[in-house]
Structure formats: C-alpha cells, structure tokens
Amino acid sequence: xxxxxxxxxxxxxxxxxxxxxxxxxxxxxxxxxxxxxxxxxxxxxxxxxxxxxxxxxxxxxxxxxxxxxxxxxxxxxxxxxxxxxxxxxxxxxxxxxxxxxxxxxxxxxxxxxxxxxxxxxxxxxxxxxxxxxxxxxxxxxxxxxxxxxxxxxxxxxxxxxxxxxxxxxxxxxxxxxxxxxxxxxxxxxxxxxxxxxxxxxxxxxxxxxxxxxxxxxxxxxxxxxxxxxxxxxxxxxxxxxxxxxxxxxxxxxxxxxxxxxxxxxxxxxxxxxxxxxxxxxxxxxxxxxxxxxxxxxxxxxxxxxxxxxxxxxxxxxxxxxxxxxxxxxxxxxxxxxxxxxxxxxxxxxxxxxxxxxxxxxxxxxxxxxxxxxxxxxxxxxxxxxxxxxxxxxxxxxxxxxxxxxxxxxxxxxxxxxxxxxxxxxxxxxxxxxxxxxxxxxxxxxxxxxxxxxxxxxxxxxxxxxxxxxxxxxxxxxxxxxxxxxxxxxxxxxxxxxxxxxxxxxxxxxxxxxxxxxxxxxxxxxxxxxxxxxxxxxxxxxxxxxxxxxxxxxxxxxxxxx
Amino acid sequence: xxxxxxxxxxxxxxxxxxxxxxxxxxxxxxxxxxxxxxxxxxxxxxxxxxxxxxxxxxxxxxxxxxxxxxxxxxxxxxxxxxxxxxxxxxxxxxxxxxxxxxxxxxxxxxxxxxxxxxxxxxxxxxxxxxxxxxxxxxxxxxxxxxxxxxxxxxxxxxxxxxxxxxxxxxxxxxxxxxxxxx
Numbered sequence: 001x002x003x004x005x006x007x008x009x010x011x012x013x014x015x016x017x018x019x020x021x022x023x024x025x026x027x028x029x030x031x032x033x034x035x036x037x038x039x040x041x042x043x044x045x046x047x048x049x050x051x052x053x054x055x056x057x058x059x060x061x062x063x064x065x066x067x068x069x070x071x072x073x074x075x076x077x078x079x080x081x082x083x084x085x086x087x088x089x090x091x092x093x094x095x096x097x098x099x100x101x102x103x104x105x106x107x108x109x110x111x112x113x114x115x116x117x118x119x120x121x122x123x124x125x126x127x128x129x130x131x132x133x134x135x136x137x138x139x140x141x142x143x144x145x146x147x148x149x150x151x152x153x154x155x156x157x158x159x160x161x162x163x164x165x166x167x168x169x170x171x172x173x174x175x176x177x178x179x180x181x182x183x184x185x186x187x188x189x190x191x192x193x194x195x196x197x198x199x200x201x202x203x204x205x206x207x208x209x210x211x212x213x214x215x216x217x218x219x220x221x222x223x224x225x226x227x228x229x230x231x232x233x234x235x236x237x238x239x240x241x242x243x244x245x246x247x248x249x250x251x252x253x254x255x256x257x258x259x260x261x262x263x264x265x266x267x268x269x270x271x272x273x274x275x276x277x278x279x280x281x282x283x284x285x286x287x288x289x290x291x292x293x294x295x296x297x298x299x300x301x302x303x304x305x306x307x308x309x310x311x312x313x314x315x316x317x318x319x320x321x322x323x324x325x326x327x328x329x330x331x332x333x334x335x336x337x338x339x340x341x342x343x344x345x346x347x348x349x350x351x352x353x354x355x356x357x358x359x360x361x362x363x364x365x366x367x368x369x370x371x372x373x374x375x376x377x378x379x380x381x382x383x384x385x386x387x388x389x390x391x392x393x394x395x396x397x398x399x400x401x402x403x404x405x406x407x408x409x410x411x412x413x414x415x416x417x418x419x420x421x422x423x424x425x426x427x428x429x430x431x432x433x434x435x436x437x438x439x440x441x442x443x444x445x446x447x448x449x450x451x452x453x454x455x456x457x458x459x460x461x462x463x464x465x466x467x468x469x470x471x472x473x474x475x476x477x478x479x480x481x482x483x484x485x486x487x488x489x490x491x492x493x494x495x496x497x498x499x500x501x502x503x504x505x506x507x508x509x510x511x512x513x514x515x516x517x518x519x520x521x522x523x524x525x526x527x528x529x530x531x532x533x534x535x536x537x538x539x540x541x542x543x544x545x546x547x548x549x550x551x552x553x554x555x556x557x558x559x560x561x
Numbered sequence: 562x563x564x565x566x567x568x569x570x571x572x573x574x575x576x577x578x579x580x581x582x583x584x585x586x587x588x589x590x591x592x593x594x595x596x597x598x599x600x601x602x603x604x605x606x607x608x609x610x611x612x613x614x615x616x617x618x619x620x621x622x623x624x625x626x627x628x629x630x631x632x633x634x635x636x637x638x639x640x641x642x643x644x645x646x647x648x649x650x651x652x653x654x655x656x657x658x659x660x661x662x663x664x665x666x667x668x669x670x671x672x673x674x675x676x677x678x679x680x681x682x683x684x685x686x687x688x689x690x691x692x693x694x695x696x697x698x699x700x701x702x703x704x705x706x707x708x709x710x711x712x713x714x715x716x717x718x719x720x721x722x723x724x725x726x727x728x729x730x731x732x733x734x735x736x737x738x739x740x741x742x743x
Contacts, residue, residue, distance in 0.1 A: 121588070124666055151666060172674050176573040181617070181626045186565050380564060 011555050014093045015100055019107075022070075026063050026111070034059040042215040044224035045141055045278065049133045050126050057122035058213070060115045065290040067115070068204065071108035072294040074101035076301045081418040085338060092426065099420040099556060113175050120168060127151040127161075140280050143212050160210030163203045170200050188354075201295055204287065211282030218279045226274040309346070309414035316370060318389045318408075322471035325437065326386050329362070329372040332413060337363045337371060339444040340421030344414040345373070350384045359440040360416065362447045374475060376437040420556040421445070424458070427554070431462040431537060433528075436472060439465050441558075443476050446496075450483050453495065460494065462537060464528055466501040473500055473512045477519055484518045498522045568618055568648060568690045571681035575614045575655060578678050582662055582671030583607030589667040596665050603662040603671060610658060610675065613638065613645070619693040627695055639694045646693075648686035655679035 037043050037055040047054055074080070084095050127143075131154065134147035143154055155161040176182075177193040216224070313330040320326055337343075337360055346355035362372040377386050388409045421441035424430045425448070432442045442463065449461070463480075467473060480498060487495045500523045502510075511520045534553070582603045589600030616635040619625050638645045645651070659675035662668040713719055 120670070128666075155666075168670065169673060169677070172574070172577065173677070176577050177570055179573055182570060182573060184626065185569060185620055185623065188565050189567075189570050 007553050010552050014097055018097055022104075022107075026066065029062045029066055030059045033062040040215075041219055041224050042217075045135070045138055045216065046213065049135055049141070050129045053122045053125035053129060054213070057119055057126055060119040060122065061287075063115045064112060064119060065287050067108045067111045068201075068287075069290045069294050071105055071112065072291075072298045074105040074108075076298055077417045078301050078305060079297070081341070081416065084418040084422060092423070095423065096420075096554075096556070098418070099558070109175075109178070113171060116168065116171055120164070123164070124151075124155075127154045130154060138278060138280070141214055158210060158212070160207050160212055163207040163210075167200055167203045167207065170196050170203070174200070201291060204291065205285075208285035208287040211285075214280035214282050216278045217281050218276065221275045222278045223274075224278070228274045305414050309344075309412050311412075312410045313413050315389075315408040315411060320390065321374070321475050323469050323475075324377040325374055325472075325475055326377060326382075326389065327361070327372055327374050327475075328389065328411075329370050330411065330413070331364075331369050331371070335364055335369075335371065335413070335416075337416040338418075338422055339363050339448040340419050340424060340441045341416035341444075342419055342441075343373065343416050346412040346414065347385055347388075347409055348412075349388060349409040351381055354381055355412075355414065356381060357417075359419070359421075359444070361440050361443040363444050365448075365451055367451075374437070374440050374443070420558050423556050424461075425456045426458075428457060428459045429462070429537070430458055430460075431464070431533075433464045433466075435466045436468065439476065443479060446476070446479055446483055449496075450479070450486065453487070453492075461496045462499070462533075463496060464499045464501070464533070466503055466528060468502075468504045470502055470510070470512060473516075473519065473523075477512055477516045481516055481518050499524060499528070501526065501528050503527050566620060566685070566690060567681055567688065568685035568692070569620070571648075571678050571685055572614055572617060574674065574678035574681060575610055578655075578659075578671055578674035579607045579610035579614060581607075581674055582610065582668055585662075585665075585668035585671050589665055594665070594667065599661060599665040600668060603665070603668040606658045606662060607671065610655065613651075617695065618691075619695045625695055631695070632697060635694045638692075646691050648682045648690060648692065651692075652679045652682040652686060655682065 034055045037047065037058045043054070080098050080101060084098055128151050130143045131147070131149050131151045134144055134149075135141055136147075143158070155165065173193050174196055177189045183190045216222070311332070313332040313335075315328060315330045317329045318326065319329075340359075341363075342357050342359040344355045344357045358373040358375050360371055361374045362370065364371045375382055375385070377383055419441065424432060424442070424445050432445070434442055442465075445461075446463075449456075449458075465473070483496060484493075484498065487493055498519070500512075500519060502523060502525050505525050510523070510525070512523065513520075538553075584607075586600040586602075586604035586607060590597050590604065594600065612634060615628060616631040616638050617625060617628055643650075655675050656679040659672045659679065662675075663672035
C-alpha cells in the first residue's frame with residue numbers, strides 16, 4: 001500500500017499539483033472580475049442596465065484571456081525541446097510535466113470552448129438588455145442607438161458582434177474536428193481546421209478593440225447615486241443597494257435629521273451633490289497584452305523552424321526491411337539530436353502540404369554524422385515516399401554511388417523535438433516496453449549505448465519488445481546482437497536484459513534467423529506477464545539499492561494521436 | 562487529402578449542433594422568451610438530430626470507434642434503410658430542420674452549426690460516401706470441452722496412457738519369463 005502511494009505521488013503528484021494551481025488561477029480570475037463588475041462603482045450605471053449578464057460575460061472573458069494565452073505555450077516545441085535538454089534549467093519533475101504538454105493544451109482548449117459558451121450566452125442577454133434598458137440619461141453608455149433596437153443588429157452589425165459570431169463558428173469547426181475519433185481516423189481534417197487558430201486570434205484582436213463596455217472616469221466628481229439638484233423630482237432616483245440597506249427609511253429623503261454612523265463613502269456620497277455629469281470611457285483592450293506575448297513567441301518559433309529546416313538533407317542510403325518497414329539514413333550540416341527525439345519529415349514531391357513525425361532510430365554522434373529513421377508503410381504518404389525512394393535506388397544499381405544521391409527526392413527535416421523517451425538514460429534501472437514499430441525511440445537509445453555505455457547513469461536496461469510478426473524482429477536484430485556481444489566482451493552481460501515476445505503464434509517459424517542465436521533464446525511466445533515482470537524487477541532493484549523503502553516505479557509514456 | 566472521410570466530421574458537427582439546439586431551446590422555453598414556440602420546436606429538432614447522428618458510420622478501411630451504447634440506435638437507424646444511408650437525404654433533412662430555429666436569438670447558433678454540418682454532408686454525398694452500420698462480430702465462444710480431458714479413473718501409480726492401450730490387461734499379471742510354481 002505504501003509502495004503504490006509513493007509510486008502514485010512520484011508519477012502523478014506534480015501533474016495534479018500543476019493542474020490545481022491552474023484551476024485556482026482560473027477560479028480566482030473569474031471571481032475577481034465578477035466582483036469587480038458587480039460591486040465596482042465605475043460600472044455602477046452599466047450594471048444597472050445589464051445586470052448579471054455584464055458580470056458573467058466579463059468574468060468569462062478574463063478566463064478566456066488567460067486560457068487563450070496559455071493554450072499556445074505547449075505548442076512551442078522548439079522551446080520545450082530546449083527546456084528538456086538543458087539539464088540545469090529543468091529538474092526531472094519539470095521534464096515530466098513537459099511530457100504532459102499536449103494534455104495541457106487540450107485542457108486549455110476545452111476550457112476555452114466551455115467559457116466561450118458562457119460568454120456568448122451572457123452577451124446575448126446583454127444585447128437584449130442594451131436594447132430594452134436603453135438609458136436616456138447617459139446616452140454615451142449605450143450600445144444601442146435607440147430603445148427597442150433589434151438586438152440582432154447589435155450582434156451582427158457591430159465589430160465586436162460580428163467578429164464574435166465568426167469566432168464562434170471557427171471554434172465550432174476546430175472543436176468538432178479535434179475529437180479523438182477524428183484524429184485517429186482522419187488526421188488531415190484535424191490538422192487543416194486547427195490551423196484556423198490564426199484566424200481566431202486575429203479576430204480576437206479585432207473583437208476586443210470595439211470598446212462597447214465603458215467605465216466611469218470621474219468618480220470623485222460624480223459618485224454614482226449622488227443627488228443631482230437639477231433633475232426633476234418626478235424621475236425615479238435609483239440609489240445603490242448598500243445605501244438602501246442602511247437607510248431604508250431615508251431613501252426618498254436626501255437629508256435625514258438624525259444621521260447614524262454609516263460607512264464613510266455612503267455618508268460622503270449621500271451628502272454630496274453631483275458636481276458634473278458622469279463621463280464614460282472604453283477600456284484599453286487588455287486582451288492584447290495577454291495574447292501578444294505567446295502569439296509572437298509561437299510565430300517566432302515557426303519562423304525559426306522554417307529557416308532551420310529549409311536546407312534539404314542528403315540521403316545516404318535506403319534499406320528495405322521485412323514487414324513493410326523502410327530505413328532511411330541521411331546527413332545534414334549542424335544537426336544534433338539526443339536519443340529518443342523525433343523529427344518531422346517533409347517531402348514536397350510526395351505531398352506539398354503534409355509532413356509527418358518519425359522517431360530517430362540513429363542519432364548523429366561526434367564521429368558519425370549520419371542519422372536515420374525507420375518508417376512503417378501504412379498510409380498513402382508513406383507508400384508514395386517508399387515508391388519514390390526505392391524507384392531511385394533500383395535505377396542506380398549500375399551507376400556510381402555518388403550519382404544516387406542526386407536522384408533521391410528532396411527531403412526536409414524539421415526538428416529534432418523532445419519526447420519522454422529521452423529520460424531512459426537518466427535512471428539507474430530502465431524498463432523499456434515497446435510494441436511493433438514503437439520500438440524506434442529505444443533503438444536510438446541502444447545505438448547510443450553501442451557507442452559508449454559507461455558515461456550514463458543507467459546501470460541496467462530491461463528491454464521488452466512485443467511484436468505480432470516474427471519478421472518484425474529483424475528490423476533491429478543486428479543492433480541487438482551487436483550490443484549484446486559488445487557487452488559480453490566488456491564483461492557486463494547483465495547490462496541489458498532482452499525479452500522478445502511474439503503475440504500471435506499462427507506461424508510455424510519460431511526463430512528469427514540462424515545467426516541471431518542470442519535473440520532466439522530470448523524469444524518467448526505469448527504476451528508478457530506483467531505482474532511477474534514487475535515483481536522480478538522490483539525485487540532485484542530493492543535488493544541492490546541501499547535504501548530499505550522499496551522500489552519506486554516512475555512511468556514515462558508518450559501518446560501518438 | 563484523397564482519403565478523407567468527410568462524413569465522420571459532418572457527423573460530429575451534426576451531433577454538436579443538435580446539442581446546441583437542445584440547450585438553446587431549453588433556455589428559451591425556461592425563460593419564456595418571446596417566440597418560445599420556436600424554442601420548443603428546436604428542442605424537438607435537437608433531440609431528433611442527436612438520435613439520428615449518434616450511431617457512427619463504419620469507415621471504409623480500418624476499424625471504427627463506436628460511441629458508447631450505440632448499437633441500440635444502430636438497429637433503429639438501420640431500419641429506415643436508404644433514408645438514413647444516403648447522405649444527400651441527410652444533408653437536405655438537416656438544412657430543413659435548421660431553418661425554423663433561426664428565428665429565435667437563443668437558437669440561431671444551432672441553425673448555423675447544423676447548416677455547416679448539412680454542407681459537409683453534401684460534400685460527403687458527392688464523394689459517394691454512405692452510412693454503414695457497425696455490426697457486432699459474433700463472439701467465438703472458446704470450446705471448453707475440447708481441451709479438458711476427463712480425470713484418470715485409476716489411482717496412482719499409473720502407467721502412461723500409451724502403455725495401457727498397447728498392452729491390454731488380461732485380468733492378471735503377464736510375466737515376461739514363465740514362472741514355475743513349486
């Protein structure tokens with residue numbers, strides 16, 4: 001019980017703490033803005049006209065400000081990769097928070113949707129109230145032109161109204177295309193509609209520049225509810241509620257005979273006479289302050305990524321592996337990557353608009369500048385890419401190798417970007433579990449260990465790879481055997497514990513290949529038995545470590561949709 | 562772009578639009594706004610659209626994620642045959658349902674959203690997509706009888722089953738070497 005509590009705290013604690021902090025910030029902003037508009041004197045006359053709708057619309061707007069600002073930050077991938085890489089800047093707990101950046105983006109997005117609904121509903125009520133409660137006394141405060149003006153005119157014929165309506169439609173399109181089912185089946189729809197965010201932000205900048213809601217500037221000279229001697233007595237003097245509560249008998253008489261001790265400002269106010277008419281002014285759009293920072297940061301980052309990826313890579317070799325997997329090795333100047341990172345490939349000859357992420361299976365080192373990706377051919381982009389690459393490599397079998405490079409299609413690489421798998425080398429014991437082609441991040445880790453394993457904190461790596469097809473193991477069979485042999489030679493055979501599982505056993509062939517004896521003996525049929533594995537690893541680690549509090553499992557995972 | 566199934570997106574939009582119509586209608590009826598008959602209509606239209614759009618269609622290739630509990634509605638929607646299978650009819654239906662709700666301020670958003678969904682359904686219909694029900698695959702029951710053998714009937718020590726079959730006992734022990742009783 002204690003073990004699972006500590007494991008939970010290690011895995012989920014900081015994430016929940018961050019979420020709690022974000023939630024409190026939202027609640028505080030909502031409450032503060034609501035009270036400001038409900039009780040603030042500078043909004044007194046406006047509040048009279050609009051009522052609760054004013055408070056709710058402004059409070060939801062402030063929450064929207066915060067979330068529109070925060071939603072862009074998790075998408076600044078270069079910045080996040082930098083934070084992940086610089087060991088001084090980010091501790092392990094912060095890096096684990098960075099793993100959840102996509103989830104945080106989704107959370108902020110959902111909050112934007114919910115509060116937009118609230119904001120729109122409140123403003124619809126405001127439009128009705130602006131029309132019905134047209135204020136003849138303070139004409140500049142009104143949004144309508146006359147009493148009883150059609151509220152639809154306010155919605156569709158003003159700048160804030162029209163931009164608001166279009167923003168709602170854009171949000172509707174983005175929201176319906178972002179569900180999990182659509183992302184998994186038709187990623188294109190999600191990607192193209194999500195790029196409408198830029199239109200959303202531009203409209204948002206215009207939306208807040210309308211200045212429809214005004215505040216009173218001259219509170220000293222005209223405290224709301226003050227007595228205006230020039231006004232006729234037939235007019236209903238509406239007084240602030242605070243005043244009514246304290247002096248229920250005196251609301252019709254401005255000068256009581258026996259003043260009790262009231263709140264200082266009520267006394268001042270009711271004693272005072274208005275010296276001038278109230279003056280109203282529109283707010284400066286504070287949303288510009290909120291969103292300009294992240295928007296600029298995001299645009300700068302996109303520009304940087306574009307400049308960095310503008311130079312095409314040179315493809316050095318293309319290798320075809322069984323089970324529809326293709327390995328592409330390439331070189332590029334000034335390209336550095338850490339094991340576990342991924343890149344985004346863009347090939348204009350395959351598709352002008354699409355680009356796809358692939359994990360690096362081989363990173364460039366000090367001695368070797370080649371890096372590579374393994375890609376599984378599943379969709380139309382990868383099929384066309386494979387056809388283009390293999391067509392060129394088949395044609396050039398008789399020509400000198402240097403000519404091969406010129407015939408390959410131009411390929412652009414954007415990245416590298418970080419992922420949770422970079423942490424594998426920062427633990428003393430790592431348990432790496434992979435299914436099928438998902439083994440690619442661990443392949444780059446193994447390649448790095450092949451270059452030198454002594455300089456990392458890692459002391460043991462449990463490598464569990466589950467595949468459906470026995471041919472799949474041949475993608476990295478050479479790598480695994482080479483690493484295994486090297487560790488044997490250097491007298492650390494227990495550094496890596498390889499377990500290969502074949503989950504579907506309809507084939508007769510139960511060996512990977514004659515020359516992979518080390519792997520054949522580690523091949524198990526069926527799915528891994530997790531309880532036994534975890535007990536085994538936990539016992540070993542607990543026995544080896546000096547503290548007696550047991551083993552703590554930290555879980556790093558990545559989701560790809 | 563060639564393999565996008567637009568109908569799936571139109572389905573999500575129509576479901577969302579149905580919910581928006583429902584919410585707007587409830588608010589207007591509860592608040593007894595002017596012209597609340599439109600709101601009552603939009604509640605009914607919203608419910609109808611939600612029920613029609615809840616079962617997701619099967620994708621052309623690949624597996625489709627079902628919505629929770631959609632199989633009951635799939636059976637109903639399947640009964641209507643070509644009325645629900647054809648996306649042209651759905652596009653026209655949604656456009657027609659959307660129009661009356663546009664006369665009330667609280668449901669006008671539902672109108673626009675359902676109109677957009679209708680447009681995307683038209684696009685899907687033009688590209689030849691159809692609504693296909695997701696059938697439940699019959700679960701293969703694991704045959705328990707085949708692998709389980711009956712327990713042995715004789716107590717231990719037991720000879721292996723092959724030995725029992727090859728040398729049938731004649732009621733007494735068969736001695737390999739003849740023994741003479743003296």
